[in-house]
Amino acid sequence: MSNVSLQALSISYGKTPILSHLDLEIQEGEFVVLLGPSGCGKSTLLHGIAGLIDVTGGRISIAGQDVTWADPKDRGIGMVFQSYALYPTMTVERNLSFGLRISGLDITEVKKRVAHVAEMLQLTELLQRKPAQLSGGQRQRVAIGRALVRDVKVFLLDEPLSNLDAKLRAELRRELKQLHQNLGATMIHVTHDQIEALTLATRICVMNKGVIQQFDTPEVVYSHPANRFVASFLGSPSMNFIEGHLQIQDRQVFFESSVLRMDVSHYAFKVPPSSNQGCSLGIRAEHLFPAAESTAPQMETELLLVEPMGAHQIVWLQSNDVSLAMQTEPQMALSVGEKIGIALQAQKISLFDPSSQNRL
Ligand SMILES: Nc1ncnc2c1ncn2[C@@H]1O[C@H](COP(=O)(O)OP(=O)(O)O)[C@@H](O)[C@H]1O
Ligand SMILES: [Mg+2]
Incomplete structure (x- = not known):
């Protein structure tokens, strides 16, 4: 009761x-x-x-x-x-x-x-x-x-x-x-x-x-x-959003935008997605990281600003018209204007319908 x-x-x-x-x-x-x-x-x-x-x-x-x-x-x-x-x-x-x-x-x-x-x-x-x-x-x-x-x-x-x-x-x-x-x-x-x-x-x-x-x-x-x-x-900085759409190819689902293309087949869609459907991809700052030399970056970005926070730092990046916040270790040395390849933790994404704003 x-x-x-x-x-x-x-x-x-x-x-x-x-x-x-x-x-x-x-x-x-x-x-x-x-x-x-x-x-x-x-x-x-x-x-x-x-x-x-x-x-x-x-x-x-x-x-x-x-x-x-x-x-x-x-x-x-x-x-x-x-x-x-x-x-x-x-x-x-x-x-x-x-x-x-x-x-x-x-x-x-x-x-x-x-x-x-x-x-x-x-x-x-x-x-x-x-x-x-x-x-x-x-x-x-x-x-x-x-x-x-x-x-x-x-x-x-x-x-x-x-x-x-x-x-x-x-x-x-x-x-x-x-x-x-x-x-x-x-x-x-x-x-x-x-x-x-x-x-x-x-x-x-x-x-x-x-x-x-x-x-x-x-x-x-x-x-x-x-x-x-x-x-x-919720979250500080606020969640990053990338506007794009979904594509279905050979039973795989891809998120596509001007800055990022990624396989989102693993995502727990509430309703089966359809091709060309609009989609906003959300990812938190702590789920972005600089791509290692061995792995291909998913996005190419330019560093705009670094905000030291003591225990970590927030790095502000620009990729075409998309601005992104990434959380890193405080000792990571980065300089403004630097080009950085970024990867994201695919399991941590949220997808939203751009018109209803609801989670897909
Ligand atoms: N006594 C009141 N008379 C008229 N409108 C009120 C009164 N109290 C609050 N409101 C209005 O009701 C809405 C909700 O207020 P409130 O419940 O105090 O919000 P919150 O606590 O989330 O800040 C607001 O738009 C506020 O202007
Ligand atoms: Mg109140």
């Missing part, structure tokens, strides 16, 4: 539809990341699940209960926002316990839970401080703690790490993952940061313009993108 089930969910602001007929099934204990560009409807979806916005159609179930019209406090969810939303005049201890106190929970139980959560999030030393006396990371830990004390089954997190600097963000990201491993609770986490999505998620739900583009494990979303939007959105 799904822990969180959305069926034909529609949400509008006034007359503007943001989500329409969206379906999503999240299993118990999953860490689902909603990933997409700013304005694509991630927060709207999360707020809909939380009950902070009314839906215009469809159904929301949590743990088997229809909660479509339930009050937010009766949905068994805990929510963490980007803007911490702490009470500035209350101590950390008060901020953590406030919700429990007003719900009338026994005071010994309140203290026990606050102590436990403070321990888990390394907040014990800070319990008597006010939010203004905390760093951004500590404030966000309090905000997460406030959701944790409620002992809910589903946590909804809306860009909780976005306001933190890069180092702290990476640190808190690991803490969140650890927390999820320890609690085993269902988490739905919104972000526009692909690294956050790839590192945290058990499954990533990639969204664009209110529509789910792909919902799968980070590995599959990264290596088998369902369409060009997903292919471009």
Whole structure:
């Protein structure tokens, strides 16, 4: 049984539809990341699940209960926002316990839970401080703690790490993952940061313009993108694309373009390909490499620019009208203007239909 089930969910602001007929099934204990560009409807979806916005159609179930019209406090969810939303005049201890106190929970139980959560999030030393006396990371830990004390089954997190600097963000990201491993609770986490999505998620739900583009494990979303939007959105640098068409000869399938001709017979086509059908070939920077002297290069390129990245470097190449990014070892000595023969890992290609943009 799904822990969180959305069926034909529609949400509008006034007359503007943001989500329409969206379906999503999240299993118990999953860490689902909603990933997409700013304005694509991630927060709207999360707020809909939380009950902070009314839906215009469809159904929301949590743990088997229809909660479509339930009050937010009766949905068994805990929510963490980007803007911490702490009470500035209350101590950390008060901020953590406030919700429990007003719900009338026994005071010994309140203290026990606050102590436990403070321990888990390394907040014990800070319990008597006010939010203004905390760093951004500590404030966000309090905000997460406030959701944790409620002992809910589903946590909804809306860009909780976005306001933190890069180092702290990476640190808190690991803490969140650890927390999820320890609690085993269902988490739905919104972000526009692909690294956050790839590192945290058990499954990533990639969204664009209110529509789910792909919902799968980070590995599959990264290596088998369902369409060009997903292919471009994940990965840095973005996936390389070469425009061309397919040719079938003696039961073999070839990709042909102005810069590359390669046998793609091994490719797992969803529908049998036909000759002269348009085709975009996608290949990631880490799957291109300089052809060895012994093997024939598949493409002739000219080196435009080298970007050192520390552990590796990104080499920008031009082949006719196609520009390509290739990832290499940092010590590889290359000079601008140099001609380089490039080969690609044939098993790693993605092929797309140029008109529908979908994976072939
Ligand atoms: N309160 C609101 N009233 C009207 N439109 C809104 C409101 N909140 C968000 N929107 C619009 O809904 C769309 C989705 O917004 P949102 O869910 O916040 O996107 P995301 O969280 O993915 O950045 C955007 O076009 C945004 O401008
Ligand atoms: Mg948002």
